[in-house]
Amino acid sequence: MRILKVINNNVVSALDDSGQEHILMGKGIGFQKKARDLVNQKLVEKRFSLDHQEEAGGMEDLFAALPLEYMQVTNDFMAYVGSQFHISIDFGIYVTIAYHFFEACKRVKQGKKIKNELLLDTMNMYPREFALAKIALKMVEEQLNIALPLDEAGFIAIHLVNLRLHGEEREHTIRDFTDRVLLIIQEECGISFGELTPTYERFLNHLRYLGRRIYEEKGFGEPEEDEFYRQVAEKYEKALNCARKVFAFILNETGITLPDDEKMYLTIYIQRIMMETEE
Numbered sequence: 001m002r003i004l005k006v007i008n009n010n011v012v013s014a015l016d017d018s019g020q021e022h023i024l025m026g027k028g029i030g031f032q033k034k035a036r037d038l039v040n041q042k043l044v045e046k047r048f049s050l051d052h053q054e055e056a057g058g059m060e061d062l063f064a065a066l067p068l069e070y071m072q073v074t075n076d077f078m079a080y081v082g083s084q085f086h087i088s089i090d091f092g093i094y095v096t097i098a099y100h101f102f103e104a105c106k107r108v109k110q111g112k113k114i115k116n117e118l119l120l121d122t123m124n125m126y127p128r129e130f131a132l133a134k135i136a137l138k139m140v141e142e143q144l145n146i147a148l149p150l151d152e153a154g155f156i157a158i159h160l161v162n163l164r165l166h167g168e169e170r171e172h173t174i175r176d177f178t179d180r181v182l183l184i185i186q187e188e189c190g191i192s193f194g195e196l197t198p199t200y201e202r203f204l205n206h207l208r209y210l211g212r213r214i215y216e217e218k219g220f221g222e223p224e225e226d227e228f229y230r231q232v233a234e235k236y237e238k239a240l241n242c243a244r245k246v247f248a249f250i251l252n253e254t255g256i257t258l259p260d261d262e263k264m265y266l267t268i269y270i271q272r273i274m275m276e277t278e279e
Contacts (some may be wrong), residue, residue: 087167116151
């Protein structure tokens, strides 16, 4: 992976071998680096994969102005939020929260205060998000030694509401994708999915991971031929015919052509499940 742009000493954008852009964070990762330098993978502490190159537009400049301590407190808080909501955090919301911390602390230092007219409504309507926002205030005070007013918790809570709703929508999309793939396999192979066997459970986990790659990362880079896939295709013809229906569904639904290694995994899983149901 090579550096595309040094945002600051601790943040760079980089391109992987498939041409996908990532935002990489880590202490000193951009220090004395320039475009096209290799990334020191040992320094990578956090990675954001961008769906499109323009997704980071404008946000990189905001991020470049943030001191390291604001990135760190944001990192700690968003990791906690992600564990509570069971969702991944994208670059956009990360920068939004980090910059909000920065501006809120600047207002306190300058003796300015913005009254949150919707504070009580936010507390009553979104108690879970408001409780998390109060934790954010506590983290900021502990790490930056700045006490933010409760009004700021209301503003942060609304950011978290939007994050949760977006995350729930994304999880619903992935669940729907998994269900539709299982239905295709059930109809094409005559398989009835019932008991959660170890193979079936691993297959479900693989489908969820595949769904995240499709709907969150939006692609797999340049497809490469895989000799193992050709061998699997020749050996498990019936499973491959079933898998081809899944490949076609994914292409139709998303415009994404699966690489050979993913086709191989799906075919092998279908073969194993067919064998288990025939026993």
